[in-house]
Amino acid sequence: MKIKPLLALCRISNLPTVWMNVLTAMVLIDQAIPNSVQWCWLPLLALALSAFYCGGMVLNDLCDYSWDKQHQPYRPLVTGSVSVKTAVFIACALFLTGLVIVALAPFALMGMLAASALFATIVIYDVFHKQTAASILVMGLARALVFVVVLMALSAQWLQWVLIAAALQFVYTLSLTFVARYEHIRGKPYRGPVIPRMIAGMAVIDGALLAIVVSPVWLVAGIVLALLTRFGQRYVRGD
Template identity: 45%
Template sequence: MSTLALNSRLGAALALCRVSNLPTVWMNVLTAAFLSDPAGSAPYAAPVLLLAFSLSCFYCGGMAQNDLYDLDHDRVHQPFRPIAVGAIALGAARALTLASFAMGFACLLLAPHRAGAYAAVALVIVIWTYNRFHKRHPSTMFAMAGARLLVYIVTALALTGRVSARVEVAALAQASYVLALTAVARAERHTAAQRYRWPVVPWMLAAMPMVDGVVLAVLFTPVWLFVGAAGSALARAGQRRIRGD
């Protein structure tokens, strides 16, 4: 197998999983971790990194599953998608989806509290619900928001076995933002003849860490605004190499 072929397959897998958006997940996990401690002290790095990787796996699995369900639509409307263009085979995409979810659960079993793994079952159900029905039922945008909310819940439960009121506030703030983002993205898809002149959806995706930054800045210190901005900049930089929308 040539290096070029390997890079092509790797690139297709990364695009399938929308890895450019992963900084948004990492910021969600970091926010939930800090808010789970009553004193707001820095959590231990190891479990937070483990959870960031675990939730990244769920995100990647969800994105891959999304393209599997949307294949017929993508072949007509979004032929650049990895499966639709033939850059990655159906079997490989299915295997990547299952492996991502399995790895996510495996990591959660190593977390301080098993409650996170139980909550992740709800996360996978919500992800599947959105992916399976979102083309036919606009109300599934609430499932998309719910999936992002559950990132905070899973993190908090895995770290402490409970969900504090502050975690709930951050989760609801982000879920509300994702609800607005999903509505904007759906409006663009349904008015293809009048696409946004400016990349609104990619920028809204990249701005998600700033929502966490604002919440943490209000609760702790304005320094968190810079952390949120850094997360957004990282996501936007990644989108220039791998599409995140």
């Protein structure tokens, strides 16, 4: 089996935006509670939340298989480059990986509660998103819960700026999802890669917030991860 279809199935090019979400949450926790963050958890939680994201993308394609056969025939499951059986195994493995890592975090109980909420939100969205326009709220909630998982796993406290960061991504994800749905409704693609650029913009949103709250240098981190997202999207579709 070729690796590129697997990467496309997982939308792996979008992962830098998830990493920026995790980084933002950790920086804001450290700002609120100085010297409380164990930075060894940055790669571990980035891996966990990446697993949730990729698992959600795989499950999305499994749920949308019939629809994609008519509207998006380039999807790896539809072309047969990845089998349905393999996709089910990958989705289960990814979700399990995310849950296991969070279960090892400093505040495992609160982290697992948040991770379970994220998992449930992903499943609800993937199963029902073609049935109701209200599902865009669920999509926004899933992105916001990335911050909550990190917050609960590392501090078990409701910290204001982390929740504000989550709220900003919730609103931004709503706008992104609305724009993507309108593209399908209008029946023709936008001029230029509007959706991929908006996805990459998630990292810039986080960087801008950190620049205001912590230090302007964090805007550079957001821009770098946005550019990394766009670079990846040149090779693996992120929409």
